[in-house]
Amino acid sequence: MLHVDIKKRLADFTLDIHFSVQNNIVVLFGPSGCGKTTTLRCIAGLIKPDEGTIMKGEQVFFASESNRFIPPRYRRIGYMFQDYALFPHMNVRRNIWYGVKKNNSKANELYARLMSLLRIGHLAGRYIHNLSGGEKQRVALARALMAEPHILLLDEPLSALDHDTRLELQVELKKMQQIWDIPFILVTHDANEAKALGDQLLFLERGRQIPPPSAWDSYPVQCYGVSY
Template sequence: MLQVAIKKKLADFTLDVQFTVENNILVLIGHSGAGKTTILRAIAGLLRPDEGTIIHNECILFSSTTKTFVPPQLRRVGYMFQEFALFPHMDVRKNIWYGVKQHNHTTNELYERLLGLLHIEHLTTRFIDRLSGGEKQRVALARALMAEPAILLLDEPLSALDSDTRLELQAELKKIQGIWKIPFILVTHDISEAKALGDRFLFIKKGRQTAESSLQAKEFLECPNVG
């Protein structure tokens, strides 16, 4: 379980959120600039909150009380950025393996498994500029999972894709989360995408959770006023 209770003063408001995530998909919903990406960055260790705690399975990643701050490289948090952040001077294989410390039988098996799950076996020798948007998304997801994260963060990963590709990759994400069984936290402002992917939802407005934040998937899908 991931437990987050943090405050961070930003330019226009103070981010103040408190939530937990089991081994399912939590979707953060809100307008641009609401603080969604700031939450991801705090969990990843790319930003230090002013107050609060971030705890994963009893491991304290951040605590303002005890002055604990685990650096990003030690958190086992995978972060899939909106712009994918792939390396254009490397082919697909090297991008996926980037950051993996050990090359052994176990990691080789994981690599082959990810290629199959994401249907990118035929792309391994291609460079990034020769990939479509959907192919880049799959490669970025494979790279994030190759690090065997305990938590996966996804910042609007499907926003730049056409509708058909988005639907296909939504299904892939759900399938992979079901296999990995780790907390996924996904940022989106697209209500239909949130409904397709989310098990739980957190509505963020100017850094704070709104009343709808306690809705579960069934209630959210049936709510006529959402969006």
């Protein structure tokens, strides 16, 4: 289980958030600028919170009381950025292998499995500028999973896609989470996407958890959101 209980002072408000997630998908939902991406960056270790704890099982990533902070490279966390952050000077294969420390039989088996599952084997030699939005999304997801993360963070991964591709890749993300069986933490401000993907929903407004809107009362997943 991943446990997050942190505070981080920002320019306009203080991010004050706490939640736990098992091996499923938790969606951080709210308007732009409410602290969703900052939460992901704190979990990844790209930003250091001011107070609190971040733990995965017994491993402590951050604890303000004991002044403990584990750098990102030791957290085994995959991060899929909103713009995918793919390298235009590398082809698809090199992008996916980027950052893999050991090129052994296990890694090659994982690569082949990802190419098959995500249906991108035919793209291996292409460069990024020759890919569609949906193809870029699949390549970015393959690269994140190639590192065999214990947690996957996704920052509005489908926001730039057309409606049909977006629906198709929502299904892909659900399937990949079930196969990998690790926590996925996904950021969105799209209500339909939150409903389609979330096993748990956490509502944010100006850095604080808020009660679920009344329109969500009948939605059959766990909805976080009580203010402190």
